[in-house]
Every structure is written in structure tokens, then in C-alpha cells.
Amino acid sequence: MSKKALYLLGILLTIFLGTVLYNSLCATCCAEEEIVEETMVIEEPVAATMNPFLVNDSNGDLNINVNDNINFKVSGISILQPVSQKVENGIDSLKRYLGAYPLKTLKITGYYTSDEINNSAFPNLGLARANAVKNYFVSKGMSSRQIDTFGELNDTLVPDQDDVFYGPEAYEIVTREEGDESHLEGLTLIAEDIKANPLVLYFDTAESSINLSTEQREKVAKISRYLDKVDGAAITIVGHTDNTGNAESNMVLGQKRADFAKSYFIRNHIPESKITTISKGQTEPIADNTTDEGKAQNRRTIVTLN
Incomplete structure (x- = not known):
């Protein structure tokens, strides 16, 4: 080549x-x-939900629309303070309106999401939040007999970067007819049920919280409703012990357990003024104190309606 x-x-x-x-x-x-x-x-962050303090009466002349609301932390049941002055002014207008129209009822629906942790005594965080708002309104002069509370799952709620929900609640005005007492239906049944089957708590006084079953949470909700709607209604919390130690020290221990339960209910928006605590110590056992199982049953705290 x-x-x-x-x-x-x-x-x-x-x-x-x-x-x-x-x-x-x-x-x-x-x-x-x-x-x-x-x-x-x-991805762009999703904007936090901002629900206004909105209360309208389709059968009246109430129209409150405030670009702010009562707010809560994620998984929280305590109102974040301070509440804005604009919301306070709206609450004052609502109080005057309900006072002028005793046949009007305010429905408060508290919202919660499926991602939140419910450490309250209520069946869900929404109902716990609604009761927190109800108690706040009562502290401003509204009658609890004109307020009904509800809880509802709402996964559209988005907190802000500080884990704050802005207005996880909704309000509605309902008008009942003169002589209609259907709103009180079931209260007698609630009283009979709680007195026959009181709420029984088993816990160590060293614990900072009480873990309730679904059935127990439902009873707390019923007790709360009864206290709101019946004049003079109250609960009594009775502390019991097993027979370990002497009778005098067990009477003190039973009182400590009852007082611990009281503080728990206060944190869960049951008014302190409606709670009485006493101790029975080791005087009323319901099981055999010679066995560990029996002693565990006797170490109890009972909550019932007066």
C-alpha cells in the first residue's frame, strides 16, 4: 500500500x-x-390555611367576618394567646347577639387532621378544640347552654412553618322554635348512664397523662355536654387504693389520685368550679386485695355525676 x-x-x-x-x-x-x-x-410550599372568624345568621341580622381567628398548634388543644383584638370585638358582638336572642344556639365545629396526635380526653382533637373555644366564649360572658360543640376531620387544613393552624374551627347559628326542648334530649339518659357506669381510671400518679380508651373518651364528651347544659351539674372524682400500707396514708394517696385526675380534666376544658374530689382510701375495695390482680382493680379513680 x-x-x-x-x-x-x-x-x-x-x-x-x-x-x-x-x-x-x-x-x-x-x-x-x-x-x-x-x-x-x-416544589413550592403549600400556603397555610387561613380561616376567618366568620359567624352569620341566615335567620337574623348577625354578620361577623374578621380576617383572623382563634388558633391552635398542631396536635394542640390550648388556644394560642393573645387572641387578636379584632376577634375579641367579634366575640363581644356574638355575646350581645346571643344574649338578645335566647332561642339562638351557636354551633362550634372544631377541625383536626389525620396526621395529628390526640392526647386529649375527647374522642378527637376537633371536639377538644371546640370545647376550648366554648370555654373561652363562656369566660367572655356567653351561656354554655347556647353553645354546642362538634369535631370533624378536615385534611385540607395546612399549618404554617411554625406548626400553627389558623382558625381550625367553623361557626353556625341555629334557631329553635319557642317551646322546643329537643336540644336537651338525651341529657337524662346521659346522667343515668354515667351514674350507673361511671368513668373509671387506672393510672400511676407519677404519670403526666392518662391514656383513655375510645369508650372512656366518649364518656368524657358526654360528661362535658351534661355539665354545659344542666344548671348546677357537677362531677365528683373519688380516689381509691388497695390495702398496701396503713389506712391513713392510703386516704392521703387516694386524695392525691383524685386531685391528679382533676388537674387532667381541667387541662381538657372541664371547668374547675364543677369538679369535687374526695378520697375513700382503702375502705371500698371491689376485688380481692390478697392478689396482684385484685389490688390493681382497687387502685382506681372514679368519675361520676353528682
């Missing part, structure tokens, strides 16, 4: 290898660019 042919062949080979290397390197670079572009995609 001549030198000229070899020279031309070398040029062609160089061009071919250059093309192959270029395509290979280009594909790698493009792939890396695509990966970089994909990793640079940042």
Missing part, C-alpha cells in the same frame, strides 16, 4: 474515532445535564 493511501486511511480513522468519542462524551454530558436539571426542581 502506498504512503498516500496510508495517509488517507489514517485521516479517515482519526475522523471515525473522533466522531465515536464525541458522541459518547456528548451523551454522557447530556445525561448529566438532565440529572442536574431534575435535582434542581423545587
Whole structure:
């Protein structure tokens, strides 16, 4: 083969290898660019839910619309303070309106999300929040007999970056007819049920919380409703012990357990003025104190309606 042919062949080979290397390197670079572009995609944060303090009466002239509300922390049942002056003014208007129209009832629906943890004594955080708002309104002069509370799951709620829910509640005015007492239906049944089957708590006084079953939470909700609707209604919390130790020290221990339960209910929006505590110590066992199982049953705190 001549030198000229070899020279031309070398040029062609160089061009071919250059093309192959270029395509290979280009594909790698493009792939890396695509990966970089994909990793640079940042989703916009979802805006926090901002529910106004909105209370309207379709059968009257009440129209409150405040661009603020009563707020709570995620998984919280305590109202965040301070409440804005605009909301306070709206509450004052609502109080005057309900006072002028005793046949009007305010329905408060508290919202909660499925991601929250319910450490309250109520069946759900929404009902606990509604009761917190109810108690706040009562402290401002409203009658608890004109307020009904409810809880509702609402997974559309979005907290802000500080885990605050802005207005996880809704309000509605309902008007009943003169002589209609259907709103009080069931109160007698509640009283009979709680007195026949009181709420029984088993816990160590060293614990900072009480874990309630679903059935127990339902009883707390019933007790709260009864206390709101019946004049003079109250609860008594009785502390009991087993027979370990002497009778005098057990009477003190029973009182400590009753007082601990009282503080728990106060934190869960049961008014302190409606709670009485006493101790029976070891005087009323319900099981055999010679067995561990029996002693555990006797170490109890009972909550019932007066």
C-alpha cells in the first residue's frame, strides 16, 4: 500500500474515532445535564390555611367576618394567646347577639387532621378544640347552654412553618322554635348512664397523662355536654387504693389520685368550679386485695355525676 493511501486511511480513522468519542462524551454530558436539571426542581410550599372568624345568621341580622381567628398548634388543644383584638370585638358582638336572642344556639365545629396526635380526653382533637373555644366564649360572658360543640376531620387544613393552624374551627347559628326542648334530649339518659357506669381510671400518679380508651373518651364528651347544659351539674372524682400500707396514708394517696385526675380534666376544658374530689382510701375495695390482680382493680379513680 502506498504512503498516500496510508495517509488517507489514517485521516479517515482519526475522523471515525473522533466522531465515536464525541458522541459518547456528548451523551454522557447530556445525561448529566438532565440529572442536574431534575435535582434542581423545587416544589413550592403549600400556603397555610387561613380561616376567618366568620359567624352569620341566615335567620337574623348577625354578620361577623374578621380576617383572623382563634388558633391552635398542631396536635394542640390550648388556644394560642393573645387572641387578636379584632376577634375579641367579634366575640363581644356574638355575646350581645346571643344574649338578645335566647332561642339562638351557636354551633362550634372544631377541625383536626389525620396526621395529628390526640392526647386529649375527647374522642378527637376537633371536639377538644371546640370545647376550648366554648370555654373561652363562656369566660367572655356567653351561656354554655347556647353553645354546642362538634369535631370533624378536615385534611385540607395546612399549618404554617411554625406548626400553627389558623382558625381550625367553623361557626353556625341555629334557631329553635319557642317551646322546643329537643336540644336537651338525651341529657337524662346521659346522667343515668354515667351514674350507673361511671368513668373509671387506672393510672400511676407519677404519670403526666392518662391514656383513655375510645369508650372512656366518649364518656368524657358526654360528661362535658351534661355539665354545659344542666344548671348546677357537677362531677365528683373519688380516689381509691388497695390495702398496701396503713389506712391513713392510703386516704392521703387516694386524695392525691383524685386531685391528679382533676388537674387532667381541667387541662381538657372541664371547668374547675364543677369538679369535687374526695378520697375513700382503702375502705371500698371491689376485688380481692390478697392478689396482684385484685389490688390493681382497687387502685382506681372514679368519675361520676353528682
